[in-house]
Amino acid sequence: MAVVLDTSSCLPERRLAVWQDIVCDTFVGLDCKSDMRGAFWGSVSQSRIGQIALTQVDSTAQRVFRTPSRIARASEDFVLMALGNNGVNGVFQDGREAVVSAGQFVIYDTTRPYELRFDDSFSQTIFQMPRKLLQQRVGSFDGLTATTFAGDRPLDRLTYDFARNVSKTIELVGPAAATRLLDQALDLLAMTLAERLHARLPDQSVHRSALLYRLKNHILTHLFDHELSLPRAAAAVGISPRYASDLMADEQTSFRGYVQAQRLERCKRDLADPAHQARHIGEIAFAWGFNDLAHFSRIFKQRFGVSPREWREQPGK
Structure with missing residues (x-):
């Protein structure tokens, strides 16, 4: 269920202060400034799926700051x-x-200062994700912050369209x-970032x-392969082990460690999926490259704090 917050019920002179509280509660510690005074307005609608938040933001002109002092306290x-x-929108x-x-x-990136500048009314959809979820797919991407990904590039356009459609669909599916x-x-975002990195000076x-x-x-496309190994993966990429x-x-x-962590995450996901309810726990584990059920159960509990069976039976996973 999406959570909707807006300033429409506030006195005009209180709207910016209320918006400051809304933005900080919705995202991370930020400072907001605007010259709109009593004409200021803003609305956010947020859905949260696991570790990722999707937020629709509509508002008037403003500047938003993520300052070193805010970062130090977070x-x-x-x-x-x-x-x-x-x-x-200008992003610095x-x-x-x-x-x-x-x-x-x-x-x-919320770990370093940034500024957002909106000179007029705007509408944005924002995906907020833990850094590790993207980093485990593409590695370092610090060189691509504050970079415009435009619709004139095919992969950029595909990523934008898919992410936008996901944001519209997320409340309509399980x-x-x-x-x-x-x-x-x-x-798809990781693929787009990798393409841009590759296109830069080598x-x-x-x-x-x-x-x-x-x-x-x-690795991610061969997790199911019981023969997946460092030498084979390195050879596929054209580098030494x-x-x-x-x-x-x-x-x-x-x-x-990376292979094991990714296999466990996919087993965890499938065990929670009603579409796989009829499959035995061992079948799911073996399908993702594990070959010893006892070992799988032990490391699953070590990582997630519950056994595979307990995780599957938990309500509202």
């Missing part, structure tokens, strides 16, 4: 993907400026379907990021 580690629906972060209008999108749609949106860091994305993509291990070490993980 523990959030989110990436925001803002889709422009109407109006024009990491020494870059992006201008985003209808049909375009931008990403920014939790399992919503989770799958969000996974697909994140996969310095060492960008080259490593592109290789890491290709390595992770091979040692270099592949170094790339995974950049992410503070190992090949084995």
Whole structure:
């Protein structure tokens, strides 16, 4: 159920102050300024699926700041993907400026200062996700904050359209379907970021990021394969096993640890999906590359705090 908050019931002179509270409660600690005074208005509608929040924002001209002092007092580690629906938005972060209008999108990071500038009324759809959900798909993407992803690029347009349609559909489907749609949106966003990274000058860091994305993509598309191994994955990407291990070490993980974590996440998702209710727990585990049910059950409980059976039987997962 979407939560809707707006300033329509407030006295005109109180609307900006109320909006300040709404924005901070909805996103992360922010400061809002506007010269609209009594003419100011704003509305947000937010849905939350697991760790991801989707928010529709409609408001008048304003400036929004994520300051160092706000960051120092917070523990959030989110990436925001803002889709422009109407109006024009300026985004400033990491020494870059992006201008985003209808049909375009931008990403920014809550762990570093940023400024959002809206010179007129606007409408946006914002995906707020833990950084790790995107980082585990594409590696480092810090060089792409405050970058305009425009509709004149085919993959940019596909990502925008899919994410926008997901935001309109998320309240109309069940939790399992919503989770799958969000996974697909994140996969598509990661692919778009990787393409942009690859298109830039091939310095060492960008080259490593592109290789890491290709390595992770091979892993994620072969999780079901019982023969998935570091040598095979490295060969598929065209690098040595040692270099592949170094790339995974950049992410503070190992090949084995990453594969196991991703397999567990997909088993957890399928165990919660009513569409897989008739399947035995072992069948699901084996389908995602595990070959020892006792081992699977043990590491599942270590990671999630409950056994696979207990997780499946939990109401309202």
